[in-house]
Amino acid sequence: MAAATVDTETLVKDVVARYADARAGLIPILQDIQAALxxxxxxxxxxxxxxTGISANEAYGVATFYTQFRFTAPGKHRIQVCNGTACHVRxxxxxxxxxxxxxxxxxxxxxxxxxxxxxxxxxxxxxxLSPVLTVDGKVYAGVTPKKMQRILKEYGFERKAxxx
Amino acid sequence: MSHLAEAYARAxxxxxxxxxxxxxxVYVGAATCGRAAGAEExxxxxxxxxxxxxxxxxxxxxxxLGPCCFEPLVIVHAPGGPDVCYGGVGxxxxxxxxxxxxxxxxxxxxxxxxxxxxxxxxxIAPLTEHPMMRGQVRRVLANCGRIDPENFAHYLxxxxxxxxxxxxxxxxxxxxxxxxxxxxxxxxxxxxPTWRKWTFARSAPGxxxxxxxxxxxxxxxxxxxxxLLEGDPHAVLEGMLIAGLAIGASEGYVxxxxxxxxxxxxxxxxxxxxxxxxxxxxxxxxSGFAFDxxxxxxxxxxxxxxxxxxxxxxxxxxGMPQPKPPFPAISGLWGKPTxxxxxxxxxxxxxxxxxxxxxxxxxxxxxxxxxxxxxxxxKIARTGLxxxxxxxxxxxxxxxxxxxxxxxxxxxAVQTGGPSGGxxxxxxxxxxxxxxxxxxxxxxxxxxxxxxxDEDSCMVDIARFFLGFTQAESCGKxxxxxxxxxxxxxxxxxxxxxxxxxxxLETLEEIAATVKQGSLCGLGQTAPNPVQTTLRYFRHExxxxxxxxxxxxFTCPPLVWYQIDPARCIGCGLCVRACxxxxxxxxxxxxxxxxxxxxIHCSSCLAACAPANAAIYRTSGERRRVEPRMERKDPGAPAxxxxx
Numbered sequence: 001m002a003a004a005t006v007d008t009e010t011l012v013k014d015v016v017a018r019y020a021d022a023r024a025g026l027i028p029i030l031q032d033i034q035a036a037l038x039x040x041x042x043x044x045x046x047x048x049x050x051x052t053g054i055s056a057n058e059a060y061g062v063a064t065f066y067t068q069f070r071f072t073a074p075g076k077h078r079i080q081v082c083n084g085t086a087c088h089v090r091x092x093x094x095x096x097x098x099x100x101x102x103x104x105x106x107x108x109x110x111x112x113x114x115x116x117x118x119x120x121x122x123x124x125x126x127x128x129l130s131p132v133l134t135v136d137g138k139v140y141a142g143v144t145p146k147k148m149q150r151i152l153k154e155y156g157f158e159r160k161a162x163x164x
Numbered sequence: 165m166s167h168l169a170e171a172y173a174r175a176x177x178x179x180x181x182x183x184x185x186x187x188x189x190v191y192v193g194a195a196t197c198g199r200a201a202g203a204e205e206x207x208x209x210x211x212x213x214x215x216x217x218x219x220x221x222x223x224x225x226x227x228x229l230g231p232c233c234f235e236p237l238v239i240v241h242a243p244g245g246p247d248v249c250y251g252g253v254g255x256x257x258x259x260x261x262x263x264x265x266x267x268x269x270x271x272x273x274x275x276x277x278x279x280x281x282x283x284x285x286x287x288i289a290p291l292t293e294h295p296m297m298r299g300q301v302r303r304v305l306a307n308c309g310r311i312d313p314e315n316f317a318h319y320l321x322x323x324x325x326x327x328x329x330x331x332x333x334x335x336x337x338x339x340x341x342x343x344x345x346x347x348x349x350x351x352x353x354x355x356x357p358t359w360r361k362w363t364f365a366r367s368a369p370g371x372x373x374x375x376x377x378x379x380x381x382x383x384x385x386x387x388x389x390x391x392l393l394e395g396d397p398h399a400v401l402e403g404m405l406i407a408g409l410a411i412g413a414s415e416g417y418v419x420x421x422x423x424x425x426x427x428x429x430x431x432x433x434x435x436x437x438x439x440x441x442x443x444x445x446x447x448x449x450x451s452g453f454a455f456d457x458x459x460x461x462x463x464x465x466x467x468x469x470x471x472x473x474x475x476x477x478x479x480x481x482x483g484m485p486q487p488k489p490p491f492p493a494i495s496g497l498w499g500k501p502t503x504x505x506x507x508x509x510x511x512x513x514x515x516x517x518x519x520x521x522x523x524x525x526x527x528x529x530x531x532x533x534x535x536x537x538x539x540x541x542x543k544i545a546r547t548g549l550x551x552x553x554x555x556x557x558x559x560x561x562x563x564x565x566x567x568x569x570x571x572x573x574x575x576x577a578v579q580t581g582g583p584s585g586g587x588x589x590x591x592x593x594x595x596x597x598x599x600x601x602x603x604x605x606x607x608x609x610x611x612x613x614x615x616x617x618d619e620d621s622c623m624v625d626i627a628r629f630f631l632g633f634t635q636a637e638s639c640g641k642x643x644x645x646x647x648x649x650x651x652x653x654x655x656x657x658x659x660x661x662x663x664x665x666x667x668x669l670e671t672l673e674e675i676a677a678t679v680k681q682g683s684l685c686g687l688g689q690t691a692p693n694p695v696q697t698t699l700r701y702f703r704h705e706x707x708x709x710x711x712x713x714x715x716x717x718f719t720c721p722p723l724v725w726y727q728i729d730p731a732r733c734i735g736c737g738l739c740v741r742a743c744x745x746x747x748x749x750x751x752x753x754x755x756x757x758x759x760x761x762x763x764i765h766c767s768s769c770l771a772a773c774a775p776a777n778a779a780i781y782r783t784s785g786e787r788r789r790v791e792p793r794m795e796r797k798d799p800g801a802p803a804x805x806x807x808x
Binding site for chain 1: 196197199200201232233235381382383384385386387390422423424425460461462463464465466477479480481482483484539540541542543547548549579582613615617620621626629630633637639742744745764765766767768
């Protein structure tokens with residue numbers, strides 16, 4: 001992470017080289033950058049500006065329009081909690097609140113130790129198995145507050161205070 | 165049909181060999197939904213057992229057959245009997261099915277959903293007789309769950325690309341005529357006649373022309389497109405070839421949401437197979453038709469379901485809509501004529517071209533021909549993906565196919581069309597599902613999401629939920645949508661928090677009408693639908709929240725209190741262990757109490773309390789409810805039969 005600046009420069013250069021027209025390919029370029037870095041860093045946007053002439057301002061404007069892009073480093077484990085309609089009517093809001101409380105972070109945040117980041121997504125398309133959450137892409141179906149605690153334990157999360 | 169002749173012969177031989185295989189074959193539903201239910205462990209277990217037994221059974225990953233509530237789904241082919249479809253197969257069941265059915269020749273009737281033949285066998289009824297399958301007409305989904313979506317030969321063997329070859333012979337004008345006669349209308353929601361869109365684009369000046377497949381299934385609560393793309397990607401791609409030919413396009417894009425990695429992966433594989441077979445390129449089969457397909461990953465913005473916003477996104481810009489006209493069919497992607505088509509619309513095209521317009525229009529209603537897929541979810545007993553003729557009534561879908569409400573609840577409403585749609589109340593359950601009837605009821609067909617609601621669903625909260633979604637997804641370009649959705653959301657949030665005033669309902673109606681009329685694009689024009697339909701059919705629930713501060717569904721946290729009846733509590737501690745918030749306290753064997761400040765309203769305690777005691781109840785205003793549906797084990801967990 002510390003040596004990211006140097007790497008970011010080459011990374012962006014490599015990504016841009018894959019696209020014939022950088023302006024038309026801006027979204028895939030940003031997706032590729034995020035896939036490699038985990039997020040869109042200010043350094044990456046400045047490197048992109050130097051490489052393509054697309055101002056960091058404009059690229060940032062495009063990126064912020066879409067929910068996929070994040071601008072802070074994600075945690076080691078990425079939790080996505082679905083808040084689609086089917087999950088909502090099966091109490092996804094309670095699961096989300098409980099996740100926030102349990103992890104001690106807000107939606108969109110990362111735990112201080114950098115282990116877990118929590119995102120709320122509109123729909124994962126597994127509506128028949130609601131409520132659903134994913135950890136690092138693995139889908140967990142029929143989640144309850146208790147089950148959620150067991151899932152987090154699988155990934156090594158232990159609540160500091162209180163019972164497990 | 166001389167093109168691909170060799171490939172067809174090979175494909176048919178391969179498929180026949182599989183169907184008549186002397187060695188056992190196990191098909192496991194491994195779409196995203198199947199994987200979530202544990203399909204990967206099942207696959208591993210079958211492979212393990214096969215190796216142990218030295219039986220050389222083939223295990224094939226297929227897409228989703230539809231009845232998601234019975235996942236993981238497995239179809240077993242063993243010589244000497246018809247294939248058997250099993251539901252709720254975990255690793256344990258897999259071992260047993262292997263031992264009893266595959267090795268022993270006696271199918272396990274207790275987990276069987278049906279046999280894949282016309283008559284019963286081994287005491288198991290045909291799958292087509294299963295209550296969830298009986299009312300369905302599976303055309304678009306026919307291949308889903310039956311073929312290996314990554315095997316080109318499987319698609320060809322079932323007549324894949326015959327529709328496109330016929331289209332090549334017929335020529336574009338006749339293809340448009342055929343689709344016109346079939347009566348196909350866009351499956352993305354609005355129901356615009358497909359042939360008309362094509363005619364505009366075909367006659368529009370300017371080259372190249374573009375075709376975009378809208379696979380940005382952004383409606384929360386919908387998964388029809390995901391299932392089709394994961395289960396039968398070639399059907400959609402063949403549809404793109406046919407549409408591309410009809411409008412004279414030379415390039416196609418699939419705009420697929422990044423949240424569907426498996427669909428993207430399968431599309432990439434399928435496009436590679438098309439290229440190898442000569443189905444893409446500069447001069448396809450020497451016909452002079454040039455076409456290529458690229459994938460664009462959407463980055464997550466609901467508004468990109470709107471055509472002009474989608475185009476902006478493909479061009480690499482913020483996905484904001486443009487005023488129409490000009491329509492994309494005249495001036496779309498990079499200012500060129502562009503047709504945007506929903507995944508399911510495209511999936512219908514190979515069928516129309518292969519079987520003819522007359523066959524296609526043989527099912528459906530007067531104004532809406534063919535079938536439609538629906539994603540059944542919410543409080544319904546049998547969740548999953550179903551396909552029925554247009555004009556089928558809601559009752560048939562919700563009760564006959566879906567099995568009614570889960571856990572013995574009472575049917576209250578069904579929500580169609582996602583955030584752009586509305587809620588149809590229980591008394592309208594005999595409404596035929598077609599474009600016109602749904603619009604008359606105040607909602608829209610949408611892309612096919614159907615969320616079933618019961619008495620535990622608060623209609624005000626549902627309206628607030630959808631408004632919260634559209635408000636967040638409003639791109640901010642036009643004032644009515646940007647300001648109006650926020651204003652409506654603010655009022656709804658006040659009402660569910662118990663702070664509503666009688667004047668609020670009037671204000672809501674006024675803003676809703678303005679947003680509907682004044683917004684630039686479909687997102688804003690339809691955003692008030694959830695509010696307007698719930699106000700129309702469930703106004704009393706709004707009034708209860710405002711006047712008596714009660715939520716009859718017991719779901720709006722600020723209006724609901726969880727209590728323990730000291731006369732019924734035996735102090736067993738079950739609820740204490742179930743509570744994730746440590747909100748329940750009390751001495752062992754004496755009545756417990758709930759710390760209202762710590763309670764998170766999750767209902768875990770309600771489910772934990774032994775039915776014989778039923779000591780926990782909820783109050784809201786004057787209402788009081790002792791949980792009557794104690795048979796449910798996990799609040800919210802879908803029924804998973806056969807899971808040990």
